[in-house]
Amino acid sequence: SQQGEEDPQALSIQEGENATMNCSYKTSINNLQWYRQNSGRGLVHLILIRSNEREKHSGRLRVTLDTSKKSSSLLITASRAADTASYFCATDARTNAGKSTFGDGTTLTVKP
Amino acid sequence: GAGVSQSPRYKVAKRGQDVALRCDPISGHVSLFWYQQALGQGPEFLTYFQNEAQLDKSGLPSDRFFAERPEGSVSTLKIQRTQQEDSAVYLCASSLGGGRSSYEQYFGPGTRLTVT
Numbered sequence: 001s002q003q004g005e006e007d008p009q010a011l012s013i014q015e016g017e018n019a020t021m022n023c024s025y026k027t028s029i030n031n032l033q034w035y036r037q038n039s040g041r042g043l044v045h046l047i048l049i050r051s052n053e054r055e056k057h058s059g060r061l062r063v064t065l066d067t068s069k070k071s072s073s074l075l076i077t078a079s080r081a082a083d084t085a086s087y088f089c090a091t092d093a094r095t096n097a098g099k100s101t102f103g104d105g106t107t108l109t110v111k112p
Numbered sequence: 113g114a115g116v117s118q119s120p121r122y123k124v125a126k127r128g129q130d131v132a133l134r135c136d137p138i139s140g141h142v143s144l145f146w147y148q149q150a151l152g153q154g155p156e157f158l159t160y161f162q163n164e165a166q167l168d169k170s171g172l173p174s175d176r177f178f179a180e181r182p183e184g185s186v187s188t189l190k191i192q193r194t195q196q197e198d199s200a201v202y203l204c205a206s207s208l209g210g211g212r213s214s215y216e217q218y219f220g221p222g223t224r225l226t227v228t
Binding site for chain 1 (some may be wrong): 116145147152153154155156157160168170171203205216217218219220221222
C-alpha cells in the first residue's frame with residue numbers, strides 16, 4: 001500500500017484562487033517531497049521539506065509539515081491555468097532511506 | 113545532458129517478448145531509482161542503485177524484472193516474458209546523493225510500455 005495519500009483526489013478552481021492539497025502518511029520520515037506531473041510527462045520536483053522543518057516557501061508554493069499528525073499540505077496561491085496538473089507527495093521513510101513512496105496524487109484543474 | 117533521459121519513450125511489445133528500457137541519469141549523480149506508474153496512480157518504487165550497487169530491489173514485482181547499472185552511470189531495466197499487467201510508464205530518477213541524505217530526485221520523461 002502507498003505510504004502517502006493525497007486529499008482531495010481532484011480539485012477544480014478558478015484562476016486566481018488558492019489551491020490546498022493535503023498528504024497523510026503512516027511511518028516516521030526523513031523528509032517529504034512534493035512533485036507536479038503534467039499529463040503524459042515526467043515528474044517535476046517542487047519542494048523538499050525535512051522532518052525537522054515545519055514550513056517552506058518557494059514562490060507561490062507553501063508547504064507545511066506536521067510530524068505529530070503525519071501530514072503535510074501544499075498551498076498554491078494565486079493559481080494559474082498553467083498550474084493544472086497532478087500533484088504528488090513522496091515520503092522518504094527513516095527505516096528505508098533513499099526510497100521514496102508516492103501517493104496517488106491530487107488532480108488540480110485551474111479554469112481560466 | 114541537462115536532465116535525465118530515457119529511451120525509448122514508447123515501446124509496444126507482444127506478450128512474451130523481452131524488453132530493455134534505458135536510463136541516462138544526470139552526470140555525477142550517485143543514486144538512481146526506477147519507478148512504475150500505472151494510469152491514474154502514483155509512481156511505485158521498483159529499485160534503487162547507489163553507484164553500481166543495487167541497494168534495494170524490494171519493489172520489483174517478479175523475477176521477470178531485472179535492473180543493472182554496471183558502471184554506476186547508465187541503467188537498464190529489463191523485463192522478460194512481458195505480460196499485459198506490465199503495461200505502465202516506467203520512470204527513472206537520479207539524485208546527487210543517497211542513503212540517509214535528503215536529496216532531490218530528478219525524473220526522466222518515462223518510457224510508456226504497452227504489452228499487447
